Amino acid sequence: MNKTYVILALVLVLLGIGLIFLKANPNNTEIPPDKLLNELNDNTHYISTDDLAQRIIEGDPSVQLIDVRTAKDAAGFMLPGAINVPMGDLLTEESKAVLTQDGKDFIFYCNGDILANQAWIISRRAGLARLHVLKGGLNCWVETILQPKPPAPTEPQEAFDLYQARLGASQFFTGATIEVKKSETKENVDLTKKTKTRKVEGGC
Amino acid sequence: MREIYKTTRLSVASVLFVAVIIVGLITTRRPDIEYALTPQQTIEKLKNSNNEISPLEVAKSMKVGGNQFVCIDLRSPYDFSKGNISGSVNIPANRILEKESLEFFDKNAGKTATIVLYDENQSLANGPWMILMQLGYTNVKMMQGGWDFYAKMNLESPDQNLSWQVETPKYNYAAIKASSSQSVTSGTPAEKKEVVLPEKKVKTKKVEGGC
Numbered sequence: 272m273n274k275t276y277v278i279l280a281l282v283l284v285l286l287g288i289g290l291i292f293l294k295a296n297p298n299n300t301e302i303p304p305d306k307l308l309n310e311l312n313d314n315t316h317y318i319s320t321d322d323l324a325q326r327i328i329e330g331d332p333s334v335q336l337i338d339v340r341t342a343k344d345a346a347g348f349m350l351p352g353a354i355n356v357p358m359g360d361l362l363t364e365e366s367k368a369v370l371t372q373d374g375k376d377f378i379f380y381c382n383g384d385i386l387a388n389q390a391w392i393i394s395r396r397a398g399l400a401r402l403h404v405l406k407g408g409l410n411c412w413v414e415t416i417l418q419p420k421p422p423a424p425t426e427p428q429e430a431f432d433l434y435q436a437r438l439g440a441s442q443f444f445t446g447a448t449i450e451v452k453k454s455e456t457k458e459n460v461d462l463t464k465k466t467k468t469r470k471v472e473g474g475c
Numbered sequence: 476m477r478e479i480y481k482t483t484r485l486s487v488a489s490v491l492f493v494a495v496i497i498v499g500l501i502t503t504r505r506p507d508i509e510y511a512l513t514p515q516q517t518i519e520k521l522k523n524s525n526n527e528i529s530p531l532e533v534a535k536s537m538k539v540g541g542n543q544f545v546c547i548d549l550r551s552p553y554d555f556s557k558g559n560i561s562g563s564v565n566i567p568a569n570r571i572l573e574k575e576s577l578e579f580f581d582k583n584a585g586k587t588a589t590i591v592l593y594d595e596n597q598s599l600a601n602g603p604w605m606i607l608m609q610l611g612y613t614n615v616k617m618m619q620g621g622w623d624f625y626a627k628m629n630l631e632s633p634d635q636n637l638s639w640q641v642e643t644p645k646y647n648y649a650a651i652k653a654s655s656s657q658s659v660t661s662g663t664p665a666e667k668k669e670v671v672l673p674e675k676k677v678k679t680k681k682v683e684g685g686c
Contacts, residue, residue, distance in 0.1 A: 273482065275482055275485050275486055275489070276485075278489070279485070279489045282489065282492075282493060286496060301510070303508065303509075304508045304509075304510060304572060304606050304609065304610060305508060305572050307606060308568075308569070308571065308572055308602065308603065308606050309569070311568075311602035311603070311606070312568050312569045312602070344644075347648065347649045348648035348649040348652065358518060358521060358522065359518060359522060361518060362514055362515055362518065381642065382641070382642050382643065382644045382645075383597075383598075383641030383642045383643075384598050384641070385597060385598060385601050385641060385642050386642060388598060388601050388602065388605075389521055389601065389605060392602065392605045392606075393514050393517060393518065396510075396514060396609070397514055408641075409644065409646075409648055410641070410644065410645045410646065413645070413646045413648065413651060417651055417652075418651070444652075445651075445652055462671075462673060462674055464674070464676065471680055471683050471684075473684060474683065474684020
């Protein structure tokens with residue numbers, strides 16, 4: 272036997288023994304605080320009520336709503352297709368199974384957006400992906416989708432288009448019937464034709 | 476001859492191997508900032524303690540000049556310069572984990588004064604607050620409503636509805652859904668903007684001239 276082989280083998284064995292005493296780090300999939308803060312300051316994790324309404328109406332199969340309110344509140348009213356995961360149950364195996372489904376966008380919502388944001392932070396810290404927060408929560412949902420307010424006549428065309436879309440969404444989510452009355456809001460502008468009085472002259 | 480050549484190669488390889496491992500051990504360092512609370516502890520803390528402070532409470536304390544709160548403004552320096560809670564310190568939200576900021580929090584952590592975080596609204600202050608809370612700071616709270624509400628607040632006749640509490644349900648959602656057909660039609664009818672289409676001018680005269 273060569274002496275070098277023995278030394279080499281001994282070194283490897285020693286290193287292997289050293290590995291046993293290394294402290295286990297169970298949270299190695301965790302997102303560190305600074306990275307989490309950056310993602311939070313981006314504010315890209317918010318989804319607007321209009322976007323959500325459109326995705327539900329289109330039947331987007333990747334939408335998975337998560338209601339983070341208490342079970343009692345959720346029993347009274349939930350958005351269509353939502354699953355109730357109260358804050359306290361966020362880390363249970365059952366919730367993990369819900370939040371790790373493939374090909375889903377998880378959208379947390381609550382009455383406002385504080386609780387949902389907190390649920391987002393805890394789940395994101397645990398390394399879960401494709402998480403979103405409904406901006407404004409259910410209060411905003413009622414104000415913009417279920418009971419939209421008509422825009423002022425002076426507002427730009429986009430506001431009217433958005434209002435029309437919201438009325439449609441409201442009809443979809445509540446089953447309401449909407450009477451659309453024609454009403455003149457703007458005076459018709461007369462476009463009178465200008466008649467040319469002079470003969471066409473010239474050329475070169 | 477061949478045997479000697481093989482041995483040197485082997486020893487060089489083994490030395491390199493050990494060197495790489497040692498270098499790896501030395502250069503690996505633990506992250507600078509670590510969570511002090513586990514996720515489970517964080518959830519417990521969210522459930523148990525009162526983490527929010529109403530803007531009214533802060534305003535009252537500021538009026539009598541008490542040093543009960545140390546206010547941290549998380550907005551940009553520009554917004555901060557336009558108006559802020561008197562006596563507040565400006566630490567923009569993206570800089571709360573920088574060394575000087577953490578030193579500031581450490582300095583104030585042991586004191587009785589509560590550190591109050593505020594931003595434009597409460598949602599924006601929530602993230603930084605959650606981070607600091609998970610880092611183990613216990614006397615940090617966030618202000619409800621944020622600067623939006625604080626700036627508008629009238630101390631003589633404060634808002635009785637506590638409208639800065641965004642988590643309170645403002646509507647009875649189930650009732651709205653049930654009585655939906657009334658709720659929508661009772662509003663003003665859909666107003667459509669008249670689209671004015673400019674008429675196309677028809678040329679009546681023959682094209683004349685040209686070179």
